[in-house]
Amino acid sequence: MQNQSRNNKTKTPLIFKPYLKGNLFDAAAVKRGIRLMAYYLMFVFLYLIVGSALQFDSFLIRTLLNLVIVLICAMIVYMDGSRLGENEVAFGEIALARQEAGKPVDGKDKQRCFHPGKGWIIALIAVVPVILITLPHAFTATKQVYSLQSLPRWVSGFSSQEEISAPLAYYNQNVNVTVLDVLRMVSRILIFPFANIATANNPELLLTIDRLSPLLASLPLLGFPIGYLTGPRSRAMIHGGISSNNKRVQRKKKKAIKARQARTEKKNEII
Numbered sequence: 001m002q003n004q005s006r007n008n009k010t011k012t013p014l015i016f017k018p019y020l021k022g023n024l025f026d027a028a029a030v031k032r033g034i035r036l037m038a039y040y041l042m043f044v045f046l047y048l049i050v051g052s053a054l055q056f057d058s059f060l061i062r063t064l065l066n067l068v069i070v071l072i073c074a075m076i077v078y079m080d081g082s083r084l085g086e087n088e089v090a091f092g093e094i095a096l097a098r099q100e101a102g103k104p105v106d107g108k109d110k111q112r113c114f115h116p117g118k119g120w121i122i123a124l125i126a127v128v129p130v131i132l133i134t135l136p137h138a139f140t141a142t143k144q145v146y147s148l149q150s151l152p153r154w155v156s157g158f159s160s161q162e163e164i165s166a167p168l169a170y171y172n173q174n175v176n177v178t179v180l181d182v183l184r185m186v187s188r189i190l191i192f193p194f195a196n197i198a199t200a201n202n203p204e205l206l207l208t209i210d211r212l213s214p215l216l217a218s219l220p221l222l223g224f225p226i227g228y229l230t231g232p233r234s235r236a237m238i239h240g241g242i243s244s245n246n247k248r249v250q251r252k253k254k255k256a257i258k259a260r261q262a263r264t265e266k267k268n269e270i271i
Contacts, residue, residue: 015239016232019092020099022113025121032084033125036077036224040126043073043220047192054196066193070220078223081119085231086238088114093235119228127218130190134213137187140180141210143203184210190217 050069056062092113095105188195191209194216198206209216 012237012244013240014233014236015243016236017093017239018096019089019232020096020105020110020113022088022092022110022115022118024115024117026111026118028111029118029122030125032122036080036122036126036221037129039077039080040130040221044189044192046073048189051192051196054193055199059197063197066196070193073220074223076223077221078227081122081224081227082230082234083227085114085119085228086234087231088112088118089231089235114231116229119225122228123221123225126224127221130217130221131214133183134187134190134217136180137184138211138213141184141207141213143207187213187217 047069051066054062054065054069056065091109095109095113099105187210191213194209195206198209200206
């Protein structure tokens with residue numbers, strides 16, 4: 001019971017202050033969306049480097065480690081979104097104070113204020129290229145089957161014999177690379193951690209992942225709007241921390257004053 005009471009006393013209170021609500025879309029959203037897209041390209045590069053080292057035989061270990069990579073990427077953009085949300089709430093508080101004081105708040109200042117849907121708009125701008133690449137692959141995905149391999153050189157010496165050349169004629173078919181083939185390769189890179197979980201040995205699961213590629217490729221970017229929505233709470237924690245520190249300072253001052261008064265009274269009694 002004593003430990004619970006101590007935790008309640010030391011817990012930072014949340015103090016929410018009013019702020020001026022900004023616009024859902026502003027000019028800065030495009031730049032932030034492009035920056036978020038740059039983050040995503042860094043994640044894809046990380047997939048290619050780290051992913052090859054996470055191809056374990058154990059399905060459970062392979063799944064956990066690849067999902068950890070996706071979670072780390074999502075947490076990075078989550079923290080970036082949380083920082084932006086907190087800053088825009090703080091600016092919204094300043095803008096509201098100026099407005100209440102009768103000072104004008106122009107459109108640029110209002111654009112810098114917090115809006116609950118702004119994080120989703122920024123994430124949507126970043127995810128549009130990903131959707132355009134993965135969506136055709138999701139609709140055209142088929143079950144992966146065995147493909148032809150190159151024949152060894154020594155077989156070419158027997159190509160003149162009809163009983164051997166006839167069965168091997170199938171290998172001479174030309175395979176044309178189409179736009180969908182290129183999109184499939186790029187899409188597989190974007191969902192590399194999930195494709196790494198299935199591997200080519202599980203074509204059924206790999207087909208399901210291909211069909212869900214637009215959603216799976218977008219998962220890391222969802223961390224940004226979720227983090228952005230924590231802006232008001234993060235700002236409330238800051239206000240609560242400042243209030244707690246001020247109260248702590250006031251208590252120390254009162255204790256110091258009482259201690260001085262007690263020492264003065266003792267001196268007067270001695271005199």
